[in-house]
Amino acid sequence: MNILTNEDNPNTLKLIIAAKVVQQSVTVKKVEPKESFLGRLPSIELSSGLVLFSTNAAMQLIIPPSEELKIINSKWLEWEISQLQSAITFYGSTGIYKTTHKSGLWSLLEELNNVLKDKKYLIKDNNDLSLADICIWVTLWSTVLVTEIGNELCREYQHINNWISNIESHPIIQDSIKEYKFERGLKAISSIQAVSWFPINTIQNFRSPKSADIQLSPTKEKEMEAVSQEEMHIISSNWSSILYPDVKNFPYPVLPKKDEKNVLITSALPYVNNVPHLGNIIGCVLSADIFARYCRQRNYNTLFISGTDEYGTATEAKALEEKTTPQSICDKFFDIHNDIYRWFNIGFDYFGRTTTPEQTEIVQKFFLRIKSQGYILSETVDQLLCESCDRFLADRFVEGTCPRCKYEDARGDQCDGCSHLINATDLISPRCKVCSNRPIIKKSEQFFLDLPKLENKLKEWLSTVENGWSGVARVVAKPWLRDGLKPRCITRDLKWGIPVPIKGFENKVFYVWFDAPFGYMSITKRYTKEYEQWWKPKDIKVDLYQFMAKDNVPFHAIMFPASLLAANEDYILLKHLMATEYLNYEDTKFSKSRGIGVFGTDARDTGIPSDVWRFYLAYVRPETQDSNFNWVDLATKNNSELLNNFGNFVNRALVFVERYFESKIPPIELQEDDLIVLALAQRELSSYICAMEQAKLRDGLKHILAISKHGNQYMQFQEPWVKIKGTDNDKKRAGTIIGISCNMACLLSALLAPFMPSTARELRSQLGLATNSYGYIPDLITNILPTAHKIGKPSPLFKKIEDKSIETLRKKYAGKQETTNEHSDVKSLDNAIAELDTKVKELKAKHDKSGWQSSQVQIFSDLKKKLSDLISEKNKSSDSKNKKPEIVLVPEQNGDVSMDVASLESAIAMQGNLVRTLKSKEEKSVWQPEVEKLLKLKKQLADLTGIAPTSNEKKSKKKK
Numbered sequence: 001m002n003i004l005t006n007e008d009n010p011n012t013l014k015l016i017i018a019a020k021v022v023q024q025s026v027t028v029k030k031v032e033p034k035e036s037f038l039g040r041l042p043s044i045e046l047s048s049g050l051v052l053f054s055t056n057a058a059m060q061l062i063i064p065p066s067e068e069l070k071i072i073n074s075k076w077l078e079w080e081i082s083q084l085q086s087a088i089t090f091y092g093s094t095g096i097y098k099t100t101h102k103s104g105l106w107s108l109l110e111e112l113n114n115v116l117k118d119k120k121y122l123i124k125d126n127n128d129l130s131l132a133d134i135c136i137w138v139t140l141w142s143t144v145l146v147t148e149i150g151n152e153l154c155r156e157y158q159h160i161n162n163w164i165s166n167i168e169s170h171p172i173i174q175d176s177i178k179e180y181k182f183e184r185g186l187k188a189i190s191s192i193q194a195v196s197w198f199p200i201n202t203i204q205n206f207r208s209p210k211s212a213d214i215q216l217s218p219t220k221e222k223e224m225e226a227v228s229q230e231e232m233h234i235i236s237s238n239w240s241s242i243l244y245p246d247v248k249n250f251p252y253p254v255l256p257k258k259d260e261k262n263v264l265i266t267s268a269l270p271y272v273n274n275v276p277h278l279g280n281i282i283g284c285v286l287s288a289d290i291f292a293r294y295c296r297q298r299n300y301n302t303l304f305i306s307g308t309d310e311y312g313t314a315t316e317a318k319a320l321e322e323k324t325t326p327q328s329i330c331d332k333f334f335d336i337h338n339d340i341y342r343w344f345n346i347g348f349d350y351f352g353r354t355t356t357p358e359q360t361e362i363v364q365k366f367f368l369r370i371k372s373q374g375y376i377l378s379e380t381v382d383q384l385l386c387e388s389c390d391r392f393l394a395d396r397f398v399e400g401t402c403p404r405c406k407y408e409d410a411r412g413d414q415c416d417g418c419s420h421l422i423n424a425t426d427l428i429s430p431r432c433k434v435c436s437n438r439p440i441i442k443k444s445e446q447f448f449l450d451l452p453k454l455e456n457k458l459k460e461w462l463s464t465v466e467n468g469w470s471g472v473a474r475v476v477a478k479p480w481l482r483d484g485l486k487p488r489c490i491t492r493d494l495k496w497g498i499p500v501p502i503k504g505f506e507n508k509v510f511y512v513w514f515d516a517p518f519g520y521m522s523i524t525k526r527y528t529k530e531y532e533q534w535w536k537p538k539d540i541k542v543d544l545y546q547f548m549a550k551d552n553v554p555f556h557a558i559m560f561p562a563s564l565l566a567a568n569e570d571y572i573l574l575k576h577l578m579a580t581e582y583l584n585y586e587d588t589k590f591s592k593s594r595g596i597g598v599f600g601t602d603a604r605d606t607g608i609p610s611d612v613w614r615f616y617l618a619y620v621r622p623e624t625q626d627s628n629f630n631w632v633d634l635a636t637k638n639n640s641e642l643l644n645n646f647g648n649f650v651n652r653a654l655v656f657v658e659r660y661f662e663s664k665i666p667p668i669e670l671q672e673d674d675l676i677v678l679a680l681a682q683r684e685l686s687s688y689i690c691a692m693e694q695a696k697l698r699d700g701l702k703h704i705l706a707i708s709k710h711g712n713q714y715m716q717f718q719e720p721w722v723k724i725k726g727t728d729n730d731k732k733r734a735g736t737i738i739g740i741s742c743n744m745a746c747l748l749s750a751l752l753a754p755f756m757p758s759t760a761r762e763l764r765s766q767l768g769l770a771t772n773s774y775g776y777i778p779d780l781i782t783n784i785l786p787t788a789h790k791i792g793k794p795s796p797l798f799k800k801i802e803d804k805s806i807e808t809l810r811k812k813y814a815g816k817q818e819t820t821n822e823h824s825d826v827k828s829l830d831n832a833i834a835e836l837d838t839k840v841k842e843l844k845a846k847h848d849k850s851g852w853q854s855s856q857v858q859i860f861s862d863l864k865k866k867l868s869d870l871i872s873e874k875n876k877s878s879d880s881k882n883k884k885p886e887i888v889l890v891p892e893q894n895g896d897v898s899m900d901v902a903s904l905e906s907a908i909a910m911q912g913n914l915v916r917t918l919k920s921k922e923e924k925s926v927w928q929p930e931v932e933k934l935l936k937l938k939k940q941l942a943d944l945t946g947i948a949p950t951s952n953e954k955k956s957k958k959k960k
């Protein structure tokens with residue numbers, strides 16, 4: 001086990017003790033905070049290679065508590081990290097050591113003292129040093145115990161005193177203290193605070209120059225910047241003078257405008273070969289959605305487009321597997337994706353698909369244009385033909401060994417081992433994915449995009465934009481140009497795809513990666529006929545942000561821009577390529593095809609709200625390196641960050657107003673302490689905006705949590721519950737504290753909305769604000785809630801996730817999921833029948849009729865009949881399972897869907913229900929596309945029956 005730590009950090013001592021308890025060797029390396037990931041220390045690399053940044057989570061992995069002690073241990077660990085450490089760091093960094101200011105900490109110590117009565121260790125009936133004992137002891141022993149209140153603590157709390165000495169004399173503790181020497185006291189407090197989960201650039205303390213009566217060492221002084229008089233002055237002068245803006249009401253369709261900020265956002269278009277997993281979700285649609293929501297709350301003209309990528313061999317392979325047509329696979333999975341994204345609250349302006357006339361028209365038009373500009377080559381190439389399947393094998397129909405990295409299961413288009421694109425014919429030992437036979441090579445003429453001819457143009461363009469790309473996007477794209485580009489084949493001998501509009505090539509289609517990125521345009525065209533205002537703006541600046549995971553980068557960084565540059569028609573090129581690394585599932589790779597991980601539908605079935613999923617996925621978003629989804633961590637983050645930190649702060653503030661101020665915001669008279677907390681919040685707000693503008697979503701989220709943590713510490717320190725019972729002046733002061741806290745809660749509701757829209761909406765309703773807007777995200781902190789503003793009814797925003805339920809979920813989703821392939825058991829039955837057939841054939845070959853018609857063969861045929869019955873049963877039930885009873889999505893109206901009057905009427909009724917449901921819960925961007933569909937259906941019905949739509953519908957049409 002390796003530990004990276006800064007100097008004097010008590011949390012490192014905890015880990016050393018834990019390692020000794022389980023007799024594991026440990027290497028400690030001291031580093032500067034800035035050398036570490038996000039500045040959080042200690043970080044722990046376990047022998048499995050897993051790196052953890054939460055000491056207490058690591059402790060639980062090193063010394064897993066027994067099943068029955070798990071809950072009690074985690075309760076105390078949570079208490080230690082979110083309450084005790086928080087009170088101690090706050091207490092220490094204020095530099096105020098007067099007993100009147102220590103009661104927040106004192107009440108925690110009292111709680112501990114009561115529990116320790118007549119006990120050697122903390123956990124009842126357990127005579128051993130527990131995880132909780134180690135963590136709490138280390139924190140107290142290393143910090144307050146050696147400050148001037150240490151003696152007072154020991155005098156006042158006898159049980160704690162006994163317990164502390166008891167643990168200190170434990171041999172393991174003695175050994176550990178000798179091994180990891182550090183300066184206890186204020187330095188240790190600063191050390192925890194300096195590298196806690198606050199991002200490094202916002203390390204700060206509460207100590208204003210006036211209140212400081214203890215000098216920190218000069219180095220610490222520099223490291224922990226105090227709030228300056230100037231920062232406080234800025235807060236006080238903005239507080240009442242700057243008006244808090246409203247969020248614009250964006251009309252439909254949203255179009256870019258001159259001299260305004262226009263942001264076009266796309267998320268990679270997922271293939272329709274399976275149910276998306278959590279990796280897919282954070283890798284593209286969720287990240288794009290969080291960013292789009294942020295942009296809308298900043299009043300940028302924002303269009304967020306996505307959809308399903310329906311052509312290509314992924315679809316064909318799935319159709320083959322499910323013994324159906326590619327089109328029905330697309331229809332089925334389009335609905336599944338749409339449902340899942342809706343459950344995750346993804347607010348697309350339009351979620352479309354690529355099998356539309358618009359897509360065919362745009363792709364063929366671009367191809368002809370690129371060809372006319374001289375960037376298309378044709379060449380006779382070797383292709384793999386599977387003779388037993390009688391088809392050319394492209395991309396996903398062929399597997400083999402990667403010629404670069406020798407990964408054995410490389411696909412025909414890309415290697416999962418090294419991410420490199422490959423030509424199928426270059427695979428070593430290729431095999432047909434359908435029948436596993438080795439294909440032969442056959443000649444065929446194909447079109448190529450002349451990438452070498454476009455190389456200079458690409459390089460020139462890249463140099464102007466790559467600074468705005470995420471690190472991984474740059475890392476993946478760079479070697480492409482460095483290694484020199486080669487012509488890329490863009491047509492295939494397949495039937496499922498967009499036909500190549502050239503004589504002699506009628507039986508070929510475009511390669512899916514040539515057509516898919518044009519999907520962004522064609523889907524925009526289905527959203528609005530004015531789509532070129534976004535994609536080919538004249539005299540208007542539009543910034544294109546594209547979200548995806550790392551494997552999609554080459555197509556967006558090289559291939560698609562190359563096509564647009566070749567067309568030379570002033571279409572916009574991407575400005576910000578926001579790629580992520582991969583999210584892993586409990587240390588293994590998520591995989592759609594292998595059914596590993598948690599899938600969108602599973603997430604819905606857990607009962608954990610979609611907002612909590614959104615929060616956790618953003619929290620572990622693989623922004624700079626692969627990250628890990630972990631069930632225990634999900635529960636810990638929910639319980640500590642959402643419940644104890646964010647939820648606790650806003651709920652305390654609101655309940656206080658309800659109880660003591662008749663639910664009305666009290667008058668606020670700012671004092672220095674208030675200016676300090678607001679200045680600290682301002683720092684976080686500025687950092688939040690800075691992170692979000694660069695789509696560093698995970699960092700953005702951490703800044704939100706830092707604000708609520710400041711809020712909690714402020715309340716804890718100011719104790720309005722004591723002041724409200726004091727003199728008139730004290731009461732006034734309590735009012736100010738609560739008024740400020742409610743204003744902070746209001747700011748937090750706006751900042752949280754991109755991540756957790758339903759929670760933000762609920763919070764805004766509790767704050768007595770209109771819920772048709774999520775609130776503007778301001779640059780500066782001002783007074784948002786005026787005096788006497790009436791709040792709504794406070795109630796807890798989050799629920800605790802119990803250890804037991806998370807363990808049940810972890811077990812349930814361990815290993816391979818069958819849910820991703822409803823036909824897998826049918827498939828295995830199919831295989832069983834095939835095997836039985838072979839056995840009968842073998843028997844027939846070896847014996848004469850009397851021999852093979854023996855009872856054995858009879859058993860085989862009985863079994864075969866049983867299996868066939870089972871298969872038809874299964875197929876029936878899976879067909880009925882696929883029917884969605886409540887909300888049935890109406891098929892995309894692309895001109896080729898003809899319905900009779902009865903079906904149209906029932907489709908209208910269902911779509912009407914869907915629109916009503918969405919309108920009551922969702923924002924306009926979510927329900928508007930559904931309204932469009934409803935209107936189209938009504939028009940179809942009117943055309944069919946000759947009866948015009950009612951005035952109501954006309955009105956709603958006019959309004960747009």
Ligand SMILES: Nc1ncnc2c1ncn2[C@@H]1O[C@H](COP(=O)(O)OP(=O)(O)OP(=O)(O)O)[C@@H](O)[C@H]1O
Pocket residue numbers: 268270271277278279280281282283284548549550551552580581582583584589590591592593594
């Ligand atoms: N673990 C992951 N973390 C983040 N993004 C991912 C992850 N896996 C895939 N993606 C992204 O999700 C989208 C769909 O990917 P894809 O269909 O290849 O999924 P997959 O699970 O890797 O499939 P398979 O295992 O069947 O090859 C792509 O944009 C891809 O970049």
Ligand SMILES: N[C@@H](CCS)C(=O)O
Pocket residue numbers: 267268269270271309516517552
């Ligand atoms: N269908 C591709 C993305 C196209 S933009 C994928 O899922 O990887």
